[in-house]
Amino acid sequence: MVSAEERLDAVFHALSNKTRRQLIADLAKHPARVNELARPYDMSVNAISKHLFVLEKAGLLERRQDGNTQSCALTPLALSSAAEWIEHYRQYWTSQLDALASFVEGHQE
Template identity: 90%
Template sequence: MISTEERLDAVFHALSNRTRRQLIADLARCPARVNELARPYDMSVNAISKHLFVLEKAGLLERRQDGGTQSCALTPFALSEASQWIEHYRHYWTSQLDGLAGFVEGQADEE
């Protein structure tokens, strides 16, 4: 079993690539077969499959075998976990920036 930290590493690695983020957007519309996902990109089915493997390893999608083809669908848990991590730190940075704004406004009032 992998730790939460390892899962987050895998998710953020997967999301660090533009093509993989676009594949997630494509799959958010509906599940699709690998060859359908490859069609809009200027790359081979094999190259898209490698991107899908990274997404799958991160827990962002699952592949299903449908006869001779594979279909992919998003799985929400890993993205939800990453979103919670980001939200936690968004609150931190918002409070830090609010404090800085208050300090700067206080300095301007003194002048």
């Protein structure tokens, strides 16, 4: 069984590559076949498939077999764990910056 930490690691790994981030943006518009996803990139279908595998492993997309072709659809629920993790630290840094601003404003008078 995969732990929450391992799933979070997989999501951040998937998001660490600009091609995979662009594939997520492409799939957010509409589901697409693998060859359609590969078309705008200077990559082979095989190379795009490797990126899609990383996204699939992270739970960010699902592939469906349609006869001889595979179609992909975004499953963004896995992004929620990353968003929660980022939000926790955004709150931390916001409070730290607010405290620094109060300190600076208090010493300017």
